[in-house]
Amino acid sequence: QSALTQPPSASGSPGQSVTISCTGTSSDVGSYNYVSWYQQHPGNAPKLLISEVNKRPSGVPDRFSGSKSGNTASLTVSGLQAEDEADYYCSSYGGSDNLLFGGGTKLTVL
Amino acid sequence: EVQLLESGGGLVQPGGSLRLSCAASGFTFNTNAMSWVRQAPGKGLEWVAAIGPTGASMYYADSVKGRFTISRDNSKNTLSLQMDSLRAEDTALYYCAKGWISRGYFDYWGQGVLVTVSS
Numbered sequence: 001q002s003a004l005t006q007p008p009s010a011s012g013s014p015g016q017s018v019t020i021s022c023t024g025t026s027s028d029v030g031s032y033n034y035v036s037w038y039q040q041h042p043g044n045a046p047k048l049l050i051s052e053v054n055k056r057p058s059g060v061p062d063r064f065s066g067s068k069s070g071n072t073a074s075l076t077v078s079g080l081q082a083e084d085e086a087d088y089y090c091s092s093y094g095g096s097d098n099l100l101f102g103g104g105t106k107l108t109v110l
Numbered sequence: 111e112v113q114l115l116e117s118g119g120g121l122v123q124p125g126g127s128l129r130l131s132c133a134a135s136g137f138t139f140n141t142n143a144m145s146w147v148r149q150a151p152g153k154g155l156e157w158v159a160a161i162g163p164t165g166a167s168m169y170y171a172d173s174v175k176g177r178f179t180i181s182r183d184n185s186k187n188t189l190s191l192q193m194d195s196l197r198a199e200d201t202a203l204y205y206c207a208k209g210w211i212s213r214g215y216f217d218y219w220g221q222g223v224l225v226t227v228s229s
Binding site: 003032034035036038044045046047048051052057089091092093097098099100101102103104 | 145147154155156157160169171205211212213214215216217218219220221222
């Protein structure tokens with residue numbers, strides 16, 4: 001199965017909101033509410049931001065939110081802060097004991 | 111505090127073998143599924159392999175099926191990845207991650223170990 005599709009880059013000014021999309025197919029994103037999002041700063045391991053479409057683990061600010069419509073999931077970062085500048089990855093259960101990742105989106109805070 | 115510490119990486123020639131290990135602590139290891147996820151230099155994340163809590167169920171990405179073997183030792187809280195017939199395209203930072211692929215997420219990750227396949 002192919003990777004999920006994310007825009008390579010996104011940007012916004014401090015305080016603004018930015019939404020990153022993650023497009024799959026009816027066999028993965030469209031079939032399961034098992035979409036997650038990760039934040040990765042340079043040189044660091046990925047950090048879980050959102051699980052199961054819209055659940056935030058303890059400690060993740062509520063500025064981060066997730067949603068899904070059809071075959072596309074989205075991560076919204078509200079009230080952008082300088083420390084939000086990082087790479088963001090989506091993932092989805094792909095069925096048949098397979099997990100798919102998106103290609104990643106580099107978020108720049110202007 | 112959950113900790114995942116990978117080891118065993120290094121430089122290996124194409125066609126060679128390498129065994130990665132991940133020492134887990136801070137959670138009940140034998141009730142949690144585990145995975146290996148890799149990231150080629152400057153590239154995105156790729157799920158590699160997963161194993162159920164007892165070790166009876168193993169799953170692999172098509173790119174490594176037949177070449178890599180995931181295993182675990184619950185008596186030592188250790189996850190392993192035996193990598194054979196290595197190729198240049200296997201060069202990556204390999205992460206150990208805690209979670210169920212059937213739930214689509216990993217809640218804890220190690221810091222990663224680098225594997226370089228080159229002659």
